[in-house]
Amino acid sequence: MRVAVLGTGMVGQAVAGRFDELGHDVHVGTRDPAATMSRTEPDQLGNPPFPAWRERHPGVRLDTYADAAAVAELVVNATPGTVTLEVLEAAGAEHLDGKVLIDISNPLVFTPDGPPTLFVENTDSLGERIQRAYPGARVVKALNTVNAELMAHPATLAGGDHSIFVCGDDATAKAQVTEVLTSFGHTDVIDLGGIISARGVEMYLPVWLRLMAALGTARFNVRVIR
Amino acid sequence: MRVAVLGTGMVGQAVAGRFDELGHDVHVGTRDPAATMSRTEPDQLGNPPFPAWRERHPGVRLDTYADAAAVAELVVNATPGTVTLEVLEAAGAEHLDGKVLIDISNPLVFTPDGPPTLFVENTDSLGERIQRAYPGARVVKALNTVNAELMAHPATLAGGDHSIFVCGDDATAKAQVTEVLTSFGHTDVIDLGGIISARGVEMYLPVWLRLMAALGTARFNVRVIR
Secondary structure: EEEEEEEOHHHHHHHHHHHHHHOOOOEEEEEOOOHOOOOOOOOOOOOOOOOHHHHHOOEEEEHHHHHHHHHHHEEOOOOOOOOOHHHHHOOOHHEEEEEEEEEEOOEEOOOOOOOOOOOOOOOOOHHHHHHHHOOOOOEEEEEEOOOOHHHHOHHHHHOOOOOOEEEOHHHHHHHHHHHHHHHOOOEEEOOOOOOOHHHHHHOOHHHHHHHHHHOOOOOOOEEEOO | OOOEEEEHHHHHHHHHHHHHHHOOOEEEOOOOOOHOOOOOOOOOOOOOHHHHHHHHOOOOOOEHHHHHHEEEEEEEEEOOOOOHHHHHHOOOOHHOOEEEEEEEOOEEEEOOOOOOOOOOOOOOOOHHHHHHOOOOOOEEOOOOOHHHHHOOOHHHHHHHHOOOEEEEEOOOHHHHHHHHHHOOOOOEEEEEOOOHEEEEEEHHHHHHHHHHHHHHOOOEEEEOHH
């Protein structure tokens, strides 16, 4: 499958790398490919710059957001929530129309004092905003509840015996994303309902962040016991 | 231990009943004990009226909020979030001072159109509001992330092999609540940090409600896999 992954950070690298490993035709989208390829310093979180990652994935193409989205059958939004709508605008509505759009973003705002907050919550969500802004896209919120490593390689934790969620208004799109997640190694994909359920998985982030601090690691996930 | 459980609904009954089973001296608090004991109809959710429950727990006393709190060493807030602050005011600051106060409430508002919302979230929480309103109380947020049955009898689901959280500023109070939860059958009590972490466990409610709808049952919980 031809996949566009928008975003070159930790999440973009993890997901693009996984699609590449699984034999898909991967196009990573960025604002300015030349600028991205000229990076030599680790990012703010200490992750290696994109070119270092790219060396291990020579088959992956790097394009502008628009060029990557244009050729893709499946588009993945792997950008921070604060820039997501801007990135999708750069990708172009005409390149999202009719396509499955996996939205991994979280509407987190990091502040120097106090824990991160959400810039949309309770009565709306970023997933819903994206769906409203791009009614032709088939938005499926997924993967935003685990760290980048576990998104792509869930089996590295307890053999993958933990849960992941999909939310979206298009049942066929959710079934397709469920197949993708299963191919990644996710063993318990729970359909939470329409894109309105993105409120739930986005508002889960504050407890996820608290758990990360309490456990001293981001390598954890929940299993829904029922 | 002498325990006051404020609230006579499903949560109050479950928790008071569990303390009673375990041999504690339980005082349930209500606004008007005579009115509570005159109820003959099930509540809005179809639960039996308090007198029917009381017949199975003859050793439990029913008092006003203030009388129940006055004699207790440990106070449990088992009221809906919408009335919690009013109930604690009726209980009286002087009866909460220095005591461990387990806060189970959720700041949920049910609306006819759309999913329930939270009336405080993101930059504050009901747990923090309670702690600020009663600085002498040692507030521990706990149990609000599961249904009433699993609060009291966690072992009825997967032998209790799932997780529960405590949040609070007083380490001794959290240790005491952890002991209580363990006596109930909780096997994995995770300390999420200060009462500020109540934001996390309260904002978890939207995804809990979505899961309940998706799974068709409230008998579920998460296990934190790490």
